[in-house]
Amino acid sequence: MLSQDKMVRKARKAIETMYVDTCTITNKEEYEKENGSTGFKDVVICENEPCKLSYSSTSSVVQGEVAASVGQSIKLFISPDIQIPEGSKITVTHDGVVGEYKRSGVPAMYATHQEVILDFKGWS
DSSP states (O other): OOOHHHHHHHHHHHHHTTOOEEEEEEEEEEEEOTTSOEEEEEEEEEEEEEEEEEEEEEEEOOTTOSSOEEEEEEEEEEOTTSOOOTTOEEEEEETTEEEEEESOOOOEEOSSOEEEEEEEEEEO
C-alpha cells in the first residue's frame, strides 16, 4: 500500500500533466516616491508557470424574465508551491492566445494543486 506522501506525489504528477497553459502572475507593491508620496509598481511573482484554465457556464431563469442570464466561471489550476495574493493580475497564454485576468480570488489550496477563481479583463 502506498504511503500518503507517495499518493499525493502521484496525484500531483497526474494533475500537472494537464497543465497545457502558462501564466505570469503580477501583484502591486507599494513604494515611496522621491517626493515622499506613495506609489505602486507591478512586481512579477512568477513567469511562464505551467497551469490550466477551466471554464464553466451556468444559466438561470427567474420566473417572469424573458431571457435567461448566463454566467461564466473561470478557474486557474496551478502548483500549490506558488503564493498568489488575492487581487493579483494573472496573464495566461491559452491555446496560443493571451488573456488578462484581474482580481484573482482567494486560492483554494489542496495538497496536489490550488484553484484560483479569475475575473476576465480582456485579450492582450
